[in-house]
Every structure is written in C-alpha cells, then in structure tokens.
Amino acid sequence: MSGHHAARGRRATERKGDLRERAILDTCEALLAEKGYEAMTVGDLAQGAGITRGALYFYFGSKQEVVTALVARTVEHLWERSLTTARSEDPRRAVAAAMRRTVELWNAHGLVMRTAIDLSLTVPEIGALWDRTADLFITAITAVLERAGVPPGEEPDQASSMGRALCWMIERSFYHASQESPERLSRASATCEHIWLTSAGLTS
Amino acid sequence: MSGHHAARGRRATERKGDLRERAILDTCEALLAEKGYEAMTVGDLAQGAGITRGALYFYFGSKQEVVTALVARTVEHLWERSLTTARSEDPRRAVAAAMRRTVELWNAHGLVMRTAIDLSLTVPEIGALWDRTADLFITAITAVLERAGVPPGEEPDQASSMGRALCWMIERSFYHASQESPERLSRASATCEHIWLTSAGLTS
DNA sequence: CCGGAAAGTCTACACAGTGTCGAGTTTTCT
DNA sequence: AGAAAACTCGACACTGTGTAGACTTTCCGG
Structure with a gap:
C-alpha cells in the first residue's frame, strides 16, 4: 500500500523506474517460459532485472503483482x-x-x-x-x-x-x-x- | 521415496494407518472447499486429521502428494x-x-x-x-x-x-x-x- | 505370552522464500 | 543550490517446508 507508482501517471520524460519496470516484466515473461510460475522466485525476478529484491519491492508488492x-x-x-x-x-x-x-x-x-x-x-x-x-x-x-x-x-x-x-x-x-x-x-x-x-x- | 505405504498392499485387517490416510484425504477435500489449495498448509492438513505435521509426513511426502x-x-x-x-x-x-x-x-x-x-x-x-x-x-x-x-x-x-x-x-x-x-x-x-x-x- | 520387527508418532532443527524497515544514494524540479 | 521525490540496498522477522532421530504402539511367529 506504499503509494509509489500508482500516483505516477503518464509522463513526458521517461523515469529510470519505467525502464526498470519494463525490465522486470520482460524478465518475468522469460522466467515464466523457462521455469514456470511456481518455481520463479522474487529473487530470480530481481536478479534478472539487475536489481536486488528490496528494490523490486519498491515497484511491485509481490510476485503476483508482477x-x-x-x-x-x-x-x-x-x-x-x-x-x-x-x-x-x-x-x-x-x-x-x-x-x-x-x-x-x-x-x-x-x-x-x-x-x-x-x-x-x-x-x-x-x-x-x-x-x-x-x-x-x-x-x-x-x-x-x-x-x-x-x-x-x-x-x-x-x-x-x-x-x-x-x-x-x-x-x-x-x-x-x-x-x-x-x-x-x-x-x-x-x-x-x-x-x-x-x-x-x-x-x- | 521412503518406502512406507507403497509396500503395504491390500490387507485383510485394516491398519490404523489406513484410517489416518482416509482422514487426511477427507480433511484435504474439506480444506480445499474451505480455503483453496494455495492457502491450505501441511499443518492445517495434519491438524484436521488429528495428528502432527511430522506424522503426516509418514504418510505423504508433500502437500502435492496428498x-x-x-x-x-x-x-x-x-x-x-x-x-x-x-x-x-x-x-x-x-x-x-x-x-x-x-x-x-x-x-x-x-x-x-x-x-x-x-x-x-x-x-x-x-x-x-x-x-x-x-x-x-x-x-x-x-x-x-x-x-x-x-x-x-x-x-x-x-x-x-x-x-x-x-x-x-x-x-x-x-x-x-x-x-x-x-x-x-x-x-x-x-x-x-x-x-x-x-x-x-x-x-x- | 514374549520379544523383536514393523508401523506409527512426536519434538526439534535446518532451510528457503517472503515481505518489511530504516538508513542511505541518486535524480528531478525550481 | 537545495529540498523533495524517486530509487536502492542490506538486514531482519516470519511462515511454511521437509528431515532426523528418539520414542511408543501394534503385529505376529515361536
């Protein structure tokens, strides 16, 4: 319930976070193909996107949200x-x-x-x-x-x-x-x- | 892969374990209706069947097996x-x-x-x-x-x-x-x- | 009916994954 | 420049899993 990107509407310049967010989603799609939903951990997701788990939780509240x-x-x-x-x-x-x-x-x-x-x-x-x-x-x-x-x-x-x-x-x-x-x-x-x-x- | 009940074929007298096993399965069905697969833990299963987690693992290797x-x-x-x-x-x-x-x-x-x-x-x-x-x-x-x-x-x-x-x-x-x-x-x-x-x- | 084996049970532990916290760093806007 | 927002991180507490080993009960042949 931390109000991070819910408040961030459409934006002229692209934030660094938008990049990250897309990277996470892309990683998610790749991992889904590779190992499936159950086996995919938040750690994998973060690693694939080049950040730590902690950082990922800034963008999404859970694996399900991703x-x-x-x-x-x-x-x-x-x-x-x-x-x-x-x-x-x-x-x-x-x-x-x-x-x-x-x-x-x-x-x-x-x-x-x-x-x-x-x-x-x-x-x-x-x-x-x-x-x-x-x-x-x-x-x-x-x-x-x-x-x-x-x-x-x-x-x-x-x-x-x-x-x-x-x-x-x-x-x-x-x-x-x-x-x-x-x-x-x-x-x-x-x-x-x-x-x-x-x-x-x-x-x- | 512990060989417990795989070795136990059809049996004249009903072992205590057969009772338990049925109790576990019945509990599983009830819990599935009540809270769904994800939310159901091995602890719930054991409690419902009136045994401890440890005992349950004697019968089944995991929630999935149940x-x-x-x-x-x-x-x-x-x-x-x-x-x-x-x-x-x-x-x-x-x-x-x-x-x-x-x-x-x-x-x-x-x-x-x-x-x-x-x-x-x-x-x-x-x-x-x-x-x-x-x-x-x-x-x-x-x-x-x-x-x-x-x-x-x-x-x-x-x-x-x-x-x-x-x-x-x-x-x-x-x-x-x-x-x-x-x-x-x-x-x-x-x-x-x-x-x-x-x-x-x-x-x- | 006795004694060993098999069946069943339990507590304790080690581990993996989750989600949160607070303290830091970087970026953005004015 | 400097305050606020955006972002990042490591450390921690918690929950659920699966395993180990000691203990009790039940079974069954001699």
Whole structure:
C-alpha cells in the first residue's frame, strides 16, 4: 500500500523506474517460459532485472503483482487489436477472420495467456482481467451467430449460451494446442471453426 | 521415496494407518472447499486429521502428494462408473445419457475435478491422471459421433478432432458453471448437448 | 505370552522464500 | 543550490517446508 507508482501517471520524460519496470516484466515473461510460475522466485525476478529484491519491492508488492502487470500489459495490447473483427458482412468470412486473428494471438502470446488462465482462480485481479477478455470474445461470437440467423437469447439453442460454450471450446482447445506446437494450433483452429460454422447453421 | 505405504498392499485387517490416510484425504477435500489449495498448509492438513505435521509426513511426502492421492481416489471412482455409457443404440439417447451422467459427476465431485484441472500443469502426476480421464471422455464422444454418421479420422470435420474439441468445450463449460450453482450447471449441460447434437448432424 | 520387527508418532532443527524497515544514494524540479 | 521525490540496498522477522532421530504402539511367529 506504499503509494509509489500508482500516483505516477503518464509522463513526458521517461523515469529510470519505467525502464526498470519494463525490465522486470520482460524478465518475468522469460522466467515464466523457462521455469514456470511456481518455481520463479522474487529473487530470480530481481536478479534478472539487475536489481536486488528490496528494490523490486519498491515497484511491485509481490510476485503476483508482477505477473498481474504482465498479464495486463499483454491483454491490453490484445484488446486494442480485436475490435475490428466484427465488421464483415458474410458470417462465414467473419468466422474465418476471427479464427485467423485468434491463432495469431495465441502464437504470439500463448505463454502469458496460459499463465493468465492458470492463475485466474487464485489471483482475483487476473481473474477479472481474463473474464473481461473472455466476455469480449463471447460477445463477438454471439454477434456472428445472430448475424447467421441463430435467434438471440439465453436458452440452450440460442445465441448467447452457444456463444459462451463455443468460446470455452476455443479457449481450452487453444490452451492445449499452443502448448504443443503452432502446427497443432492451426489444426485445432480448423476444428473449432468447423464446429462454430455448423452450430451457426452454415453447413457447407 | 521412503518406502512406507507403497509396500503395504491390500490387507485383510485394516491398519490404523489406513484410517489416518482416509482422514487426511477427507480433511484435504474439506480444506480445499474451505480455503483453496494455495492457502491450505501441511499443518492445517495434519491438524484436521488429528495428528502432527511430522506424522503426516509418514504418510505423504508433500502437500502435492496428498492432493494427488485425493484426485486419484476421486478419478478412480469415476472411471468405474463411466464405462457403461456407450451402449445405447440411438445416438440421441446416448448423448442425453452421457450428459446426464456428466452433470451428476460434476455435482458430486466438482471441487476435486476443478482442483485437478488447475493443478494438471504444475503437478505432472495429476496431469497424467486428468489426461487419462479426458481421453476416456474424448473416446466416448468420438464413438457417438461416428455412430451418428460423422466420418472417422483426424481431419477438422472428422470425428476424432471434433470429439476432442467438444470434450474441451464440456470440460471448460462445466468447470465454470459448477463453480456457480447446480442450476447453471444444468443449463450449461443443455447448451453443450445442443451443440454436440448439431455437430453430429442430428438437428431436430 | 514374549520379544523383536514393523508401523506409527512426536519434538526439534535446518532451510528457503517472503515481505518489511530504516538508513542511505541518486535524480528531478525550481 | 537545495529540498523533495524517486530509487536502492542490506538486514531482519516470519511462515511454511521437509528431515532426523528418539520414542511408543501394534503385529505376529515361536
């Protein structure tokens, strides 16, 4: 609860601390890939960023806060780019475009996204971040379903519920596939796309 | 790696230790519900089972081992009952039966199943256990798809891939829904059933 | 029913990682 | 220049883990 960088808003000149902060986050991402969340200690983090543990605690209150910030950074970057998805006329094209976009996202940020999913239970902050992200996807999927003629509503055979289920299918399929290889990811994507289309009544 | 109860096979008379072991596992399940995996310490576990930490380490090497044993116990119980699923003639009935069965499972053991999913990444033992469970489900779903006329094979529009994707959809939907309420769980179930049927070409 | 082995239990200890404190140094702004 | 803010560090207290070794209880063959 020490008010350090919460008070530091956008700034003209770049503080030394902004550098450090970025270094910490980058180190965190690297260590996450290298040894995983559990095994990564605050000491490792500090060492990787070239400072001592004490100094790190000036920037972040805990390991969880560091990871939360990393997830926030990634997820923000993700929100910006995903708003242009829904604007295609043909639902079939919209689905294909959305899936392509999502594959790119997972190829680029799979590690952080998997971490976010893993920690959403134990770290409420990350849970909230990820829920919001999922909602974005659910809304997008639901919109496409409705455009394809699925009636709106919360009943099992209506768009909203189906959108949610399909989102979870994609999340989980990609979670597993992105752990394996980009190749598996694109196969998983094709499968999900097919089920999505079928569910929307767009059987070729 | 201390050879204590690994050597103790099935036994006519029930050792005192078997009692303890069960007490520990029961306590573990209770604590998991009460405070979650992270917050639960080995001390809590021991206290709940009415012994000291030292005594607990006689039975299990670590907190992870306790939880692994709990997951194993639950999942075994689960394997036994799920083998009778595939024997219905009408695919529509088979799907309905499978979903009903799965809802029961999640209502009864949702907590342990969610824990298993959460830990499958960090605890390889649990990962293996859960993978095997998932494979069971995937195989069952795939079988029903094929019986309904979906061609077998690994291509995106063929049974095997679709079975996997549908399994993940169900897992994730149930994971979230079972956290909320039995009511949400049954709604999620209905949605998943609808998508499954549609994917199998069994549109009413 | 006795005596040794196996099973079970406990207290004490060593260790690793966390988070905090207060005293210093550097940077920034005026 | 000089005060305030930003930043850094080493040392400390605390919590939880896993291990060691001594002790008690239970089992079971002779």
